[in-house]
Amino acid sequence: TKPCGRRSSSFPSLDPPAGFVQELPYVLVDCIGGRYGVYEDHAEFLKKHFHLIAMKEYLENKKFLSKKIRAIYMWYHKPVIKEELLQSLPNLKIVASSGVGIDHLDLNLLSRYGVKVSNTPFVVSTDTADLGMALMLASSRRLVEGYQIAVSPDTEYFPADWLGAEVSGATLGIVGMGTIGYKVAERAKAFEMKILYHNRNQRNKEEESAVGAIYCKKIDDLLQQSDFVLLSVNLTPQTHKLIGKRELELMKPTATLINISRGLVVDQDALVEALQNKVIKAAALDVTYPEPLPRDHPLLKLKNVIITPHIGSATKKTRRLMMENMVESIHAGLRGLPIPNEVLL
């Protein structure tokens, strides 16, 4: 007989009926531990729910494991899923992907193999909105530069004519007013910012007035009026290079571009040129394409750019919640129940 699976009490609705002995489902992960793998403390929790199989183990014992694996736990885009993998996992039912972005997945391919997909859209929203605000404030007030002055061995005095620009009372244009964009608007309102937004669909009146946001049907209107342009769209064929040379030129020369969506939403070469020629004042990017940028990339040399290493959801609490959401989605997917956070084509 197989050992009885121990269930965590956080998911009582998913506990097996008493007395029912069942093997833990086999779930494929890339690796556990290290700088790029599933966190060790997460793995402890995961092992109460699943029989985790690391990629290395799978490749060493494909014959036996390939039929066992019913789910893939995709942590930060790993393991990479290609058709070859799908072909060799006949019982794969669901891929749970961490984070909200799913631009790294071939949804059509997965659908053809009858594999469902889930992400973690809501838990990442507050941390990502917070980071958007952090980047806007840091850029506007020249925080990173200021820090360098404060600690530099060459600093003898603090210059009086060294100034940043005010965030309070400025105009923020939010491109993409989904969950994350809306939370940015809620935060920006408290800084008495004027808020413009552009979105595929206009939000309803109550939502707009709750944050004082004004809809710009044409993105051009938003670009021309904003002191800060914040990108919080998801990456799709429609939003690929949404911000290019034309859009950058529509922006004010005193404006700052903030990107917390995906690197490919911005035409990076056009951005480099715009920053070099002071077509816009500055940029603050949590995302680039690729990540990291090649070490000789011009964006790394510009003084009027700050770049963070894609840390939009990088807090302990949020990553834990992401993991728990993914466990829930996998359980539901394996039982044929409605899948929380399912990504539909």
Place this chain on the structure above:
Amino acid sequence: MKNCVVSTTASVMAEEELPGVLILDIGGTHGVLENLAPLLKKHFRLITMKEFLENKKEMSKKIQSVFVFECRPTVDRELLESLPNLKVIGNSGVGVDHLDLKMISNFGVKVTNTPHAVADSTADIGMALMLASARRLVEGCQIAVSPDTKCFAVDWLGVEVTRATLGIVGMGSIGYKVAQRARAFNMRILYHNRNRRRKEEEEAVGAHYCEKMEDLLQQSDFVMLVVNLTPETHKLIGKKELGLMKPTATLINISRGAVIDQGALVEALQNKVIRAAALDVTYPEPLPRDHPLLKLNNIIITPHIGTATVQAIRMMAEEAIANMLAVLNGQPIPSEVFPK
């Protein structure tokens, strides 16, 4: 001699008839910013320290006000004794801990500051420091641009700001604006102040009063200092207070360096008694280049930029000018500061 009627434009008045205002300098490393000079010249005859020292006999009688910008010029007894017609020291900025209020008052000279002009930009810097520290923004930037970076590690984490507890020590204008901003991040807000705010004010930002600062320190994930520097607040945060804070907490200072016992802070950060600190102010400014605070990796320091925005600098000058003119014209003074 009549007081200058300053409601008429300066073009009507000969420059010599305008009241004299002493400044350190225009431009240069510590002088009044060049674009502020025209604002001052509208209402005053500008006299730089150099001009004054070169021609004390004539200039000393003309000077009715001193515009103190970034703590300069230094207002000492010698200066006060040499300015018989001095009526007002107009400080740019809200902090006046660099001025000897009692001594100045003994000369019959009034002191004014600019509490309204500084509030938004200083509250913004408080929020910027809290977010930057929590999310390890400066470290992150260094990783993103470092020549050694090959991959972004997935286990590199900061701490949440949303829904965390913020303890505001000093709930004046600036502290209250911090609370307004923090509320939008769904933060739980505690505050400690000499006096409790009105119920409506508390409810508007969801702030809970902590009569004892200890209670605030023990419960907060972020402690932000927004008091002014007085003998009572000197070294307000010392070894005991740091020991009361959570080991996961961050200390943010946007008030004055001397509010913190810096030696105790160094020790607390080295021994991980608290998680991190983010300071816009230190004592002195800048710190000596070999100061231990500069070597710690769980600290961000900014070079006293709380009001360093184009907008705030201009608003401070305008507020200081309005205050100085009110004194010279015998009108109600918007922001006079009195010695204790």
